[in-house]
Amino acid sequence: MCTNKKELILGNMKAIIEYNSRKITIDVSEPIDISIALDVSKENVNAWYVGAPKIFPVDFDGEIAKVSEGAVVNFNNIHFNPHAHITHTECVGHITEEFHSINQNLKHYFFVAEVVTVAPESSGKDFVISEKQLKTALRNKKRDAIVIRTIPNLKEKKSMQYSNTNPPYLLEEAAIYLREKGIKHLLIDLPSVDKEKDGGQLLVHNAFWNTAGIVRLDATITEFIYVPNAVEDGEYLLNLMIAPFENDATPSKPVLYKIIK
Incomplete structure (x- = not known):
């Protein structure tokens, strides 16, 4: 804290x-923005089998709320899903029957974070991130947050259509390791920390939030980040900014600052 x-x-x-x-x-x-914006002017990043996001002016009985259409203001509706279309931060309410709001559970916004680069390992038809890889990356460092950049780290991550592609994911053992190490905030450049189709087990979400024990209400998972290749691995101050949605997840804008000393 x-x-x-x-x-x-x-x-x-x-x-x-x-x-x-x-x-x-x-x-x-020198802030380092690692969020992916919602941009309907080009192909937006997408996952979870939903359509593209939309931003469109309100139609007031035939009067279009757009300055170029004669209105005095631009007055847009935005239709999107935070889990599917944009960098987002979620709390345990994402997987619980009881309602939990990210806006209520995340009360502090600055954390010491470690940026690590990981090459997911082949495991049958999957690519996974293991406990061993994260142990090697973190060693004995004490951090509040981990920012995982996977390679190859292509700019196409900002517009990938992930549905039915079986992206890489974390193993349950990796989530347990992060939890036991005291990592409260897990950020990753993938659509999910879990396997796309796992029969509803959500092993990593459950392990990280410790749903079988004392639930970690103040722990968060942030997905769909993008860490530019120019950003070196190492220690940063993370400003985890969220939109004030009373929901299990909300669009977010994580920003890193290099620690000078």
Whole structure:
């Protein structure tokens, strides 16, 4: 948890933040946005067998709320699914009968994160991320969040049509390892941490949120990120920004800041 003690040095745009008794310096002029936008002007990223998102002006009895159509304002409706169309952050309410809201459960927004690059391993017809791979990447580091970039890391990830493609996923053992290591926030550049078609088991979601024990209500999973190749593996300050939706999941905008010291 981040304390409220911080200092902004405006001259060189550096922020000094006291985080768990540690002073962290970041350059706030160089944010690294790892979200994928919803953009209907081109092929939008998509998964889970739903149609494309839509943004369209309201029709008031034949009067189109669009300035180019003679209106005084642009007044658009947006039709999308956060799990299918955009970078999103979800809480345990995604898989529970009881309602849990990401807006209520995520109360802090700055975390020390480790960016790791992983090449999913072949396992039969699947490609998976194992406990061993994450142990090798994290070693003895203490982090609140992990940001997983899979390779190959092509820009096409921003427009991939994932339905019925069996994308890579985490093994249950990997989720248990992250949970036991104290990772509260798991971010990945895939449509899901689980296998696309697993008979409804959702092994990784359940293991990470510990639904068989004391449920981790304050833990989150963020899917559909994109970490540019120029971003090096290592330690960052993560600002996990979400839209205030009272829902199991919401569009989000995770931003990384390189830690200077």
